[in-house]
Amino acid sequence: MRPTIYDVAKEAGVSIATVSKIINHKGGISERTKNNVLRVMKELNYHPNIMATALTGKNTNSIGLVLPDLANPFFSELARKIEDRGHELGYSIMICSTDYKKEKELKYIQLLKSKSVDAIILASGFEDEEVISRLLKEKLPVSIVAKNFPSISINTVAIDDFQGGYIATTHLLELGHTKIAIIARDVYSNRERMRGYYQALMDYGVDYKFEFRFATESNVETGTRMAREILDSETGATAFVACNDLLAIGAIQAGREKGFNIPNDLSVVGFDNTIIAEVYDPPLTTVSQPIGDMGKEIMDLTVAEIAGEKGKRKVILVPDLIVRRSTRIRVDEMIDE
Amino acid sequence: MRPTIYDVAKEAGVSIATVSKIINHKGGISERTKNNVLRVMKELNYHPNIMATALTGKNTNSIGLVLPDLANPFFSELARKIEDRGHELGYSIMICSTDYKKEKELKYIQLLKSKSVDAIILASGFEDEEVISRLLKEKLPVSIVAKNFPSISINTVAIDDFQGGYIATTHLLELGHTKIAIIARDVYSNRERMRGYYQALMDYGVDYKFEFRFATESNVETGTRMAREILDSETGATAFVACNDLLAIGAIQAGREKGFNIPNDLSVVGFDNTIIAEVYDPPLTTVSQPIGDMGKEIMDLTVAEIAGEKGKRKVILVPDLIVRRSTRIRVDEMIDE
DNA sequence: AAACATTAGGTAAGCGCTTACCTAATGAGG
DNA sequence: CCTCATTAGGTAAGCGCTTACCTAATGTTT
Numbered sequence: 001m002r003p004t005i006y007d008v009a010k011e012a013g014v015s016i017a018t019v020s021k022i023i024n025h026k027g028g029i030s031e032r033t034k035n036n037v038l039r040v041m042k043e044l045n046y047h048p049n050i051m052a053t054a055l056t057g058k059n060t061n062s063i064g065l066v067l068p069d070l071a072n073p074f075f076s077e078l079a080r081k082i083e084d085r086g087h088e089l090g091y092s093i094m095i096c097s098t099d100y101k102k103e104k105e106l107k108y109i110q111l112l113k114s115k116s117v118d119a120i121i122l123a124s125g126f127e128d129e130e131v132i133s134r135l136l137k138e139k140l141p142v143s144i145v146a147k148n149f150p151s152i153s154i155n156t157v158a159i160d161d162f163q164g165g166y167i168a169t170t171h172l173l174e175l176g177h178t179k180i181a182i183i184a185r186d187v188y189s190n191r192e193r194m195r196g197y198y199q200a201l202m203d204y205g206v207d208y209k210f211e212f213r214f215a216t217e218s219n220v221e222t223g224t225r226m227a228r229e230i231l232d233s234e235t236g237a238t239a240f241v242a243c244n245d246l247l248a249i250g251a252i253q254a255g256r257e258k259g260f261n262i263p264n265d266l267s268v269v270g271f272d273n274t275i276i277a278e279v280y281d282p283p284l285t286t287v288s289q290p291i292g293d294m295g296k297e298i299m300d301l302t303v304a305e306i307a308g309e310k311g312k313r314k315v316i317l318v319p320d321l322i323v324r325r326s327t328r329i330r331v332d333e334m335i336d337e
Numbered sequence: 338m339r340p341t342i343y344d345v346a347k348e349a350g351v352s353i354a355t356v357s358k359i360i361n362h363k364g365g366i367s368e369r370t371k372n373n374v375l376r377v378m379k380e381l382n383y384h385p386n387i388m389a390t391a392l393t394g395k396n397t398n399s400i401g402l403v404l405p406d407l408a409n410p411f412f413s414e415l416a417r418k419i420e421d422r423g424h425e426l427g428y429s430i431m432i433c434s435t436d437y438k439k440e441k442e443l444k445y446i447q448l449l450k451s452k453s454v455d456a457i458i459l460a461s462g463f464e465d466e467e468v469i470s471r472l473l474k475e476k477l478p479v480s481i482v483a484k485n486f487p488s489i490s491i492n493t494v495a496i497d498d499f500q501g502g503y504i505a506t507t508h509l510l511e512l513g514h515t516k517i518a519i520i521a522r523d524v525y526s527n528r529e530r531m532r533g534y535y536q537a538l539m540d541y542g543v544d545y546k547f548e549f550r551f552a553t554e555s556n557v558e559t560g561t562r563m564a565r566e567i568l569d570s571e572t573g574a575t576a577f578v579a580c581n582d583l584l585a586i587g588a589i590q591a592g593r594e595k596g597f598n599i600p601n602d603l604s605v606v607g608f609d610n611t612i613i614a615e616v617y618d619p620p621l622t623t624v625s626q627p628i629g630d631m632g633k634e635i636m637d638l639t640v641a642e643i644a645g646e647k648g649k650r651k652v653i654l655v656p657d658l659i660v661r662r663s664t665r666i667r668v669d670e671m672i673d674e
Numbered sequence: 675a676a677a678c679a680t681t682a683g684g685t686a687a688g689c690g691c692t693t694a695c696c697t698a699a700t701g702a703g704g
Numbered sequence: 705c706c707t708c709a710t711t712a713g714g715t716a717a718g719c720g721c722t723t724a725c726c727t728a729a730t731g732t733t734t
Contacts, residue, residue, distance in 0.1 A: 004689090004690055004691085005690060005691065006690080014713075014714085015713070015714045015715080016690090016691080016692095016714090017692085017693080017713075017714060017715075017716095018712085018713060018714075019691095020691065020692060020693080021692090021693090021713085023691090023692095024692075024693095026692095026693090027711095027712095028711070028712055028713070029712070029713075030711090030712065030713090033712080033713080047447070047450070047451045048451070048690080048691075049392075049451075049453065049689090049690050049691075050451055050452055050453060051388045051389075051391040051392045051397070051453055051689090051690080051691090052388075052392055052689075052690035052691040052692090052719090053690080053691060053692080054388040054691095054719095055386075055388045055389055055392055055689090055690080055691070055692095055718095055719045055720065055721090056690090056691055056692045056693085056718080056719050057692080057719065058691090058692075060388070062431070062452070069417065070407075070413055070416055070417040070420060071410075071413055071414045071416075071417040071612075073408075073410060073413070073612070076407055076408055076410070076413030076416075077408045079407055079408075079413075079432075080406065080407040080408040080434060083407060083432060083433070083434060084434070087433070092431050092433075092448065092449075092452060093431065093432060094399070094429050094430065094431055095416075095420060095430060095432055096420070096424070096429075097417060097420060097421070110384070111429065112429075113384070114384045114385070114386075114387055115387055115399070115429060116386065116387060116388050220615070220616055246616070249616050252618075253618075256618075275408075275410070275613070276612070276613060276616060278557070279557055279583070279586050279613060279617070280616070280617060280618065281589075281590075281593075281617065281618050341719090341720055341721085342720060342721065343720080351683075351684085352683070352684050352685080353684095353720090353721080353722095354683075354684060354685075354686095354722085354723080355682085355683060355684075356721095357721065357722055357723080358683090358722090358723090360721090360722095361722075361723095363722095363723090364681095365681065365682060365683075366682070366683075367681085367682065367683090370682080370683080385720080385721075386719090386720050386721070388719090388720080388721090389689090389719075389720035389721040389722090390720080390721060390722080391689095391721095392688095392689045392690065392691090392719090392720080392721070392722095393688080393689050393720090393721055393722045393723085394689065394722080395721090395722075
């Protein structure tokens, strides 16, 4: 069996209280005794039983992370950063993937609570504010990353989606495009990006309308399907802003189906700057969410809240446009003809 | 505060023992009492405190997963499957990324032990058998996925890497290639794949030699660098088998640098069939590890071991060649000239 | 109807740890 | 040399739960 505090106490010839005080760095113990006990702990390879510690009201040093899909590169990169910062700070992470299903969100939150995690980090997803606000009623610290609920007071790290949509669109606008379509899902962040997109269009005085429909999923096929519809329509498009890299790749594929060269005949900007954007051919121009910073920040905020620091904060990071080779100055159609 | 078993007992007018027996489906309780207690539990929204349960020697229903890098698509896809199957079976997963560092492996294993996980799943990595065999000394169930230690008796799910290397190479051979180079890292699985590669070359009687060096990392740049060296060398190559998709993409990029068309002038087969292979242009011909099956199998094996089923098993899955568009029949150089 | 088996439920110890409170020993102040 | 702080360490209760063992009240058997 694993050694317990009793084994250490007996071996060191002291009481368990003394051992406990040493473990917890409480005072009132002489250097001599302390060193001796420490030595015995080493010898026995003693490690406190976290369950027992947690039972007495202390923390479990574990944090739950609830996200839509761990297999999605954006979330796995984010999870990795959160994990790293968590470990630095002494916390382990339990990950749950919800597939954007409300019932799973509820189920996993319940599960994490019953595991006595010290806090829960919610990443994106969670269209339903009720889930959140119910959760907030309890004393359990909760924070949100990669998504912003403007109306809820909760530790948050997110990017400015509006600005992301704005800079993506502006980039295309400055390249001379006017027929710029957008592919987005019906979720908060995407809607914000669309607002940025419309704003940019307005600011540049371009009046482009196309028959917009929300994408239902975040994958390549959906992107292809959506882009194909737009390309086939009356209005057409010479550029796309896609609300994530997978959709962007779908759009590129739709363009290629039609024999377009990317970026010469069709420009596409993605979103998220996942490894896929980097690796794709052509490498994607994309709006980069600073995943590393987000992960670190949210972990720091969360741990601060666990530690009892009360002020809630919202950290809005600014997205960055990474210009690669999927976008290009628009060659005027007239010249071609 | 969260309600405890005492609250439920008092509210239902029974003793805590009765409540406990109901929770654990032990007999000796009348339907009437049982239903009443169940009702009270609902009302109070009671959930047993897992820490307390674990303290009395029962399981924590959590499993540690130690893998090299959660941000790597292969591992995040695998982790997702493991997570899903784990949740189905009632287990939560704690993930730790080691970056292939032995010290982190040790550290995280220790951490997971102190968290009282019911079992640990080791995914790939772990070049050092000693880490494993030391771990096996303890009663804690340990299993390995995506890697095989032939000499150690331990629950294992892996693919037949030798065969994977063999079919990748054979595919290229049958397309008429003879100058087939391989890009691999110095880890067990890659070495096995190389064995398969050499075997295939032998079986087809081709005698191609190039100056082989191990890749030091698994990323696109490294792949590019390795491929460039080979392409620039005296011997050259018309095809590559790369030991993962990222390296494969690197090789393709090296080819393109030289003005090669893929697959016309250079064929490349990857390994792992991650989302990147699917999404890349051209889509990668790659050896597919059945990630879903691996995840499910390893979880099942692990849970069986927790449940006390003793027979250890090694499940070797067969890899599958997914032919896409990064490989092509070799057009004879003579014709070109 | 006596003797016993069954059934339903309760009592209390113990899992490994923290902590409020207690005690003994040492040293300082007068 | 006595009193009182101070310091080093110990005692024991309690965190929420499980479980071996016990008791009381039924039902069965002859």
